[in-house]
Amino acid sequence: MSVNALYTDLSGYYDLMCVDIDYQAQSNAIRRLHQIFGNGGTCHLDLACGTGPHVRHFIDAGYTSSGLDINQPMLDIAAKRCPEADFTLQDMSDFTVDESQDLITCFLYSIHYNDGIEKLTACIAHAHRALKTGGVFYFNAVDKDKINNDLFVKHTAKHEGDVFTFRSGWHYAGQGEQQSLRLSIEKISGAESQQWNDEHPMVAFNFATLLALLKPYFDVHVFEHNYETITPWDENAGNVIFVCVKV
Template sequence: MSVNALYTDLSGYYDLMCVDIDYQAQSNAIRRLHQLFGNDGTAHLDLACGTGPHVRHFIDSGYTSGGLDINQPMLDIAASRCPEAQFTLQDMSTFDVSEPVDLITCFLYSIHYSDGVEKLDACISSAHRALKSGGIFCFNAVDKDKIDNGLSVKHSAKQADDIFTFRSGWHYSGHGERQALRLSIEKTSAGATQVWNDEHSMVAVSFVELTALLTPYFEVHVFEHNYETITPWDTVSGNAIFVCVKR
């Protein structure tokens, strides 16, 4: 199954797959960081916005918010959730905006959807170009050198009479600029089970490499991957939140 096929075919189940994600806490944390490091503007763009839950929270907090994604079925759901927002079908590596924005976000490790370091650098450049003076680019990332291939997360959810079980985990071979996000989705209905397996090729970078890519464009601040408190990164953990202020 292709990278896009899973999300296109199952776009109607995406919110169920992410039911355990606290979108409001994530959005609130980034708003606090924007207040601390950004300008006073409220124009927001969410990269790889999916079905738009983060956009919804930013709008409800007083932002003029919109998003982009490469999957039209996701954007159709996002437009229904946020009819006042503008959504566009674009690749985040080479996106354009009609007007510069004050805040760009990229949640759920989606920055890694850049296909290789060259595309990641293009995404960073595009974000820099799309921001107003004093604007910030916020995202979370995983350090390739600290990925444990044996770890994965699992949760189950029920929709009508169907039971879904979702599993996901990172895998890195130990060399190169590619890591994989391995996904498994099981749907059980009336005693019959369907299974979708997919492996997304994603860009692999260490935090040292990522900071080096960002520094020509941004003043970089790195925080612990905790949306409840604002704590500087301990330099040990393999997950972090990056706050990048436009130079």
């Protein structure tokens, strides 16, 4: 399969693949952080919005939300889920907005979809440019030096009589600025079985490098990856939440 085939050819399965994700808890947590660190505004943009579940929760909470993604089939689903929102086909490393934003989000580690440090830096600069003063750029990220290649997550779901098993995990070769997200889907229909395997190249960085990229643009706050409590990062965890305020 091509690099992004999972998100285009199989976009109809994306929500099923992510059925275990608590989108509401994630959205609520970032709204709490935005209330603490933000400027009080409610103009929101979701980068790499996918099929729009986070956008849906922000709209329901009173935000004026929009989204962008590089895959049109995902945006088509998002538009049906959130007819009130504007969705555009754009690359998050080179995007424009018609109106300055109060909050820019990038959930589900999608910040890593920037292809290399140069594009990651461009994404940070574009987010800064798109925000109002006091606006917040939120994303979660993983430190390449703390990736365990043996760990993965797996779940099974039923859909229209078929049984799907989804599996995903990070992989880092130990050097360089590229890691990958390895994904597989198995579909069982009666006695027949099909399987898709895909590997998505993603930018790799450690948190020291990322903080150095962010600090020329933002006042940066880092938290443990916990959507139930607001806990400052202990500087040991390799999986954290970044809250970046434009000053």
